[in-house]
Amino acid sequence: MEYLHWLGVDTIWLSPVFVSPFRDAGYNISDYQRIAPRYGTDEDLADLVESARRHGIRILLDPVAGHTSDVHPWFRQALDNPGDDRYIWADRPAPGFVASPGLDLDTSCAISSTASPPSTDVLPRCLVG
Numbered sequence: 001m002e003y004l005h006w007l008g009v010d011t012i013w014l015s016p017v018f019v020s021p022f023r024d025a026g027y028n029i030s031d032y033q034r035i036a037p038r039y040g041t042d043e044d045l046a047d048l049v050e051s052a053r054r055h056g057i058r059i060l061l062d063p064v065a066g067h068t069s070d071v072h073p074w075f076r077q078a079l080d081n082p083g084d085d086r087y088i089w090a091d092r093p094a095p096g097f098v099a100s101p102g103l104d105l106d107t108s109c110a111i112s113s114t115a116s117p118p119s120t121d122v123l124p125r126c127l128v129g
Helices: 002-007 042-054 073-079
Strands: 011-014 031-035 058-061
Touching: 031 042, 042 058
Parallel strands: 011 058
Antiparallel strands: none
């Protein structure tokens, strides 16, 4: 931390560090209130924030609020409630859709505004959030 302070760093922006199945480099968050074990513990984060504060450095967490995992409670609830408008369901890929590198997405999960939520038997293959 001393070295970062000496360099003039005043903010450290952390990529998503929250609990995630890590099917999308951690951006598919399943719990916004806990740190993923691969990054340490909640206490480790608190220690990092305190250490940075003592050196005049802020820690910026990236909550990627526009993304959730298919195991997040919001997503699971939306599957059972057609009136829940937090997600847009599709039965085919949107024009120009490109999957993240390394992902094997089922094309029945792409975005559109007219389809119903995918059935639960599709979810293991389907990354929507």
